[in-house]
Amino acid sequence: MSLKNSLLTATALAAVTAGGAFAETTVTIATVNNGDMIRMQGLTDEFTAANPDIKLEWVTLEENVLRQRVTQDIAAKGGQFDVMTIGTYEVPIWGSQGWLVSLNDMPEEWDADDLLPAIRGGLTVDGELYAAPFYGESSMVMYRTDLMEKAGLEMPAAPTWDFIKQAAAAMTDKDNEIYGICLRGKAGWGENMAFLTAMSNSFGARWFDENWQPELNGEEWTATVNYYMDLMNNYGPPGASTNGFNENLSLFQQGKCGMWIDATVAASFVTNPNDSTVADKVGFALAPDNGLGKRGNWLWAWSLAIPAGSDATDAAKKFVAWATSKDYTALVASKEGWANVPPGTRTSLYENPEYQSAAPFAEMTLGSINAADPTNPSVKPVPYTGVQFVAIPEFAGIATQVGQEISAALAGQQSVAEALEKAQALAADEMEAAGY
Amino acid sequence: MARAVTQQRKIINTVLAWGVGLLIFFPILWTILTSFKTEAQAISDPPVFLFFDWTLENYAVVQERSDYMRYLWNSVIIAGGSTVLGIIVAVPAAWSMAFVPSTRTKDILLWMLSTKMLPAVGVLYPIYLIFIKLGLLDSRTGLVIVLMLMNLPIIVWMLYTYFREIPGEILEAARMDGATLKEEILYVLTPMAVPGIASTLLLNFILAWNEAFWTLNLTAAKAAPLTAFIASYSSPEGLFYAKLSAASTMAIAPILILGWFSQKQLVSGLTFGAVK
Numbered sequence: 001m002s003l004k005n006s007l008l009t010a011t012a013l014a015a016v017t018a019g020g021a022f023a024e025t026t027v028t029i030a031t032v033n034n035g036d037m038i039r040m041q042g043l044t045d046e047f048t049a050a051n052p053d054i055k056l057e058w059v060t061l062e063e064n065v066l067r068q069r070v071t072q073d074i075a076a077k078g079g080q081f082d083v084m085t086i087g088t089y090e091v092p093i094w095g096s097q098g099w100l101v102s103l104n105d106m107p108e109e110w111d112a113d114d115l116l117p118a119i120r121g122g123l124t125v126d127g128e129l130y131a132a133p134f135y136g137e138s139s140m141v142m143y144r145t146d147l148m149e150k151a152g153l154e155m156p157a158a159p160t161w162d163f164i165k166q167a168a169a170a171m172t173d174k175d176n177e178i179y180g181i182c183l184r185g186k187a188g189w190g191e192n193m194a195f196l197t198a199m200s201n202s203f204g205a206r207w208f209d210e211n212w213q214p215e216l217n218g219e220e221w222t223a224t225v226n227y228y229m230d231l232m233n234n235y236g237p238p239g240a241s242t243n244g245f246n247e248n249l250s251l252f253q254q255g256k257c258g259m260w261i262d263a264t265v266a267a268s269f270v271t272n273p274n275d276s277t278v279a280d281k282v283g284f285a286l287a288p289d290n291g292l293g294k295r296g297n298w299l300w301a302w303s304l305a306i307p308a309g310s311d312a313t314d315a316a317k318k319f320v321a322w323a324t325s326k327d328y329t330a331l332v333a334s335k336e337g338w339a340n341v342p343p344g345t346r347t348s349l350y351e352n353p354e355y356q357s358a359a360p361f362a363e364m365t366l367g368s369i370n371a372a373d374p375t376n377p378s379v380k381p382v383p384y385t386g387v388q389f390v391a392i393p394e395f396a397g398i399a400t401q402v403g404q405e406i407s408a409a410l411a412g413q414q415s416v417a418e419a420l421e422k423a424q425a426l427a428a429d430e431m432e433a434a435g436y
Numbered sequence: 437m438a439r440a441v442t443q444q445r446k447i448i449n450t451v452l453a454w455g456v457g458l459l460i461f462f463p464i465l466w467t468i469l470t471s472f473k474t475e476a477q478a479i480s481d482p483p484v485f486l487f488f489d490w491t492l493e494n495y496a497v498v499q500e501r502s503d504y505m506r507y508l509w510n511s512v513i514i515a516g517g518s519t520v521l522g523i524i525v526a527v528p529a530a531w532s533m534a535f536v537p538s539t540r541t542k543d544i545l546l547w548m549l550s551t552k553m554l555p556a557v558g559v560l561y562p563i564y565l566i567f568i569k570l571g572l573l574d575s576r577t578g579l580v581i582v583l584m585l586m587n588l589p590i591i592v593w594m595l596y597t598y599f600r601e602i603p604g605e606i607l608e609a610a611r612m613d614g615a616t617l618k619e620e621i622l623y624v625l626t627p628m629a630v631p632g633i634a635s636t637l638l639l640n641f642i643l644a645w646n647e648a649f650w651t652l653n654l655t656a657a658k659a660a661p662l663t664a665f666i667a668s669y670s671s672p673e674g675l676f677y678a679k680l681s682a683a684s685t686m687a688i689a690p691i692l693i694l695g696w697f698s699q700k701q702l703v704s705g706l707t708f709g710a711v712k
Contacts, residue, residue, distance in 0.1 A: 028657050033671040038501065057657035060668035065652060072653070076561070078568050080656040245673050250479045253675075265673060275476045275675070 025315040028057045029083040030070050036135050036342045047322055054315045074099050079309040082316040088122040088301050092391040095130035101306040102128040110321050114346045119301045122374040131303035132324040136344025138368035139297045141285040143259040147171045161288045168235035171258030180235035182257035186244040187407035189399035194388040200224040202289045202296035204379040207390050212436040214427035217420045225416050241411040267361045284364045292379050298388035299372035344369055394434045398427050470681035478678040494682035511661035513576050515644035518583035522591045530595035535604050548589040556649050574656040583644045598632025634701045645691050662687040
């Protein structure tokens with residue numbers, strides 16, 4: 001009966017909508033399933049009330065499915081989406097292919113100069129801004145204040161890798177299932193390799209030299225991976241070679257990790273008393289460094305871009321301008337509080353005293369984002385942009401294979417030297433085949 | 437004595453059957469249980485089985501965020517349409533293979549099955565481009581055609597084996613009585629093969645309902661079925677297992693209920709004939 005009723009209601013609604021329809025443009029938005037995006041979806045009515053001639057359709061997909069789906073559509077010019085949620089990896093590649101609409105002509109009140117320079121730089125190709133940042137994130141150290149105190153140590157605001165190792169050793173209590181440090185081990189360019197590439201920057205390593213020759217079996221990469229293995233094998237949780245963000249989040253929330261170095265977005269999860277058993281015992285610090293002038297944190301911005309094949313470019317631009325504006329931030333703040341606004345894109349947000357008091361990790365996030373430079377990520381010069389990735393189309397494939405070798409080493413199936421030799425060989429092959 | 441052994445064997449068989457049944461059903465049961473937990477309980481270690489605070493909150497969240505009925509309707513049309521279309525194409529094909537086989541019939545059957553060995557992703561791009569040209573992207577018609585083609589080899593094979601069980605003499609007798617080909621298939625063959633056709637229909641409906649590769653890759657907003665509904669609740673950054681379970685439960689519920697009611701037909705269809 002209720003099914004029948006629902007069907008009747010649906011039909012009636014459809015009839016009403018069809019009856020009242022006028023010339024409206026439909027904007028189809030492809031997006032990922034995370035808190036800030038879902039909130040944006042919930043505010044659809046606010047946008048359509050101000051723009052009654054535009055109808056919004058949402059396609060929400062899991063991150064990896066979405067990436068595959070939108071890549072396929074944009075490469076084939078399928079025209080399924082008018083707005084795509086993409087990251088700092090895709091924007092430079094797609095922008096230089098001519099696949100995206102330039103956003104240099106956004107309205108003045110949108111205020112492009114207010115965007116954080118590091119984020120804006122990552123989304124710009126040859127002076128053209130190809131995507132509007134919706135929220136930005138970096139990575140940082142999250143640690144248990146109670147365990148740190150028990151170990152008789154104090155976390156500096158900007159720790160070194162040596163301090164991290166010392167603290168991990170002091171906090172580890174395997175009998176009680178407490179592990180000093182939890183890090184990503186699951187293979188993938190956006191999984192363990194995102195962490196390791198960011199970490200390698202602080203060890204002075206780089207993926208490729210100025211002539212695009214891989215350096216994976218070089219001194220710096222060897223030092224990075226050996227340090228990582230040492231931390232994980234001695235102070236990490238068992239079975240870490242299959243741990244990604246969610247697995248580590250679960251371990252941390254259950255009080256099994258002393259420290260966890262991962263995305264800044266995790267801060268709101270681990271401090272949420274509904275989900276986390278350690279919500280009131282979490283401290284934050286910048287990602288570690290090695291005294292070489294670069295920190296081991298990454299930079300990512302989920303951004304809204306308009307594919308060149310869209311038949312609703314003007315309406316799509318209106319939507320993008322709305323969703324990434326200062327007014328949108330204020331709208332979210334008025335409905336859900338300042339702690340829930342999308343962070344990490346605009347200077348003005350970090351100058352807002354209300355935001356500063358509502359989000360205790362605001363300063364840390366800003367510091368982390370500013371510490372990452374996508375155009376100059378490591379100590380030595382590089383021919384590419386990207387902090388935890390290399391913005392070339394071949395990277396995702398190469399880094400996923402390299403990640404599998406390192407994950408296998410973490411699982412004890414081969415030595416670090418073997419893994420890196422294989423990684424070097426496969427990277428060299430792929431790059432040669434790609435014509436570098 | 438003999439009776440006692442039979443009794444004992446019966447008990448062992450029953451326990452074994454229940455054991456295997458529960459083992460197979462357990463992941464579904466766990467999904468359903470998780471959908472009534474809070475996110476914290478969903479990941480708690482050790483896991484909680486039955487004694488937790490049952491909540492409907494996840495369902496409320498899913499209901500509020502997604503238009504479930506639209507996805508459900510798309511699933512019904514796509515799965516139902518592709519199955520019916522498949523049967524319409526497959527019945528004549530299976531008839532000719534079963535009753536008027538040529539020297540190449542065996543080869544054709546094997547060749548048809550061999551198309552299932554190609555990974556679907558291998559033809560994704562060509563099909564995507566064809567769909568752009570024909571304007572079939574994100575349309576239910578397009579998915580009905582693709583899923584019908586994907587499942588056609590299985591439908592033909594199943595119908596072929598059922599038809600082979602039917603004595604050709606009966607059809608011959610009908611022909612002697614002056615039945616046309618159409619009448620022969622519609623009024624003589626089909627009624628005899630009803631259990632077989634019913635189980636083929638059901639199995640293919642289930643296959644089409646669960647199909648996640650094409651339904652995710654060829655749809656966007658308009659034609660997205662329940663597989664896309666589930667995919668929208670999966671997240672690599674954030675623990676939303678309880679909500680994902682609620683969405684999954686809502687997506688599998690219709691097919692689970694359908695399976696329940698049609699159990700008899702499914703089993704009788706699958707064991708149809710004397711030699712099976």
